[in-house]
Amino acid sequence: MEKDRTRDKGIQVIKEFYCSICTDTYPIDRWVSCGCDHRFCADCMTGHLTTKINESQLEGVACPGYRCSRPAPHHLVKKLDPDNTIYEGYVTLSLKTWIRDAPDVHNVGSTKLN
Ligand SMILES: [Zn+2]
Ligand SMILES: [Zn+2]
Numbered sequence: 001m002e003k004d005r006t007r008d009k010g011i012q013v014i015k016e017f018y019c020s021i022c023t024d025t026y027p028i029d030r031w032v033s034c035g036c037d038h039r040f041c042a043d044c045m046t047g048h049l050t051t052k053i054n055e056s057q058l059e060g061v062a063c064p065g066y067r068c069s070r071p072a073p074h075h076l077v078k079k080l081d082p083d084n085t086i087y088e089g090y091v092t093l094s095l096k097t098w099i100r101d102a103p104d105v106h107n108v109g110s111t112k113l114n
Contacts, residue, residue, distance in 0.1 A: 019044055021064060032080065034072050038065030045072075046080045053089045058097040061090060 016025045021044035031039040040048075045064070049072055052060035061077070063070040074090070081087045 021048070032076065034063040034068075034070040034076060036063055036065065036068055036070040038063050038068055038070075040064065042080060045076075046086075049077060049080065049090075050086050053086050053093060056093055056096075058093050061093070 015028050017028055017031045017039050018025050019031075019039070019041040021040055024041065026041050030041055032042050032045045033039045048064045049061055052058075052062075059069070061072050062068070063072070074087075077090050078084075078087050
């Protein structure tokens with residue numbers, strides 16, 4: 001009897017993962033990640049990404065893991081946001097940041113004008 005219980009517990013652990021944001025455990029098929037080793041529940045990841053997108057912090061639209069800055073892939077944001085409410089903001093923010101951080105685009109333009 002004792003042996004069987006231990007075995008069941010082992011299987012249980014494999015089928016669950018721990019979300020370090022809400023410190024809760026979820027079935028293994030509920031986790032999401034930015035492609036790194038950090039796994040979070042969809043609710044926490046959505047909340048984190050929504051906050052960063054609303055704050056216009058593209059750098060923060062990334063894995064909330066400790067010392068991890070793996071950018072959140074577009075398909076992840078899209079998957080977490082079936083209504084496209086934050087995904088649209090994310091695409092706009094990406095474009096704005098890309099234009100801001102791409103001085104070459106402006107330089108090429110002025111070179112041509114001169
Ligand atoms: Zn969570
Ligand atoms: Zn990470």
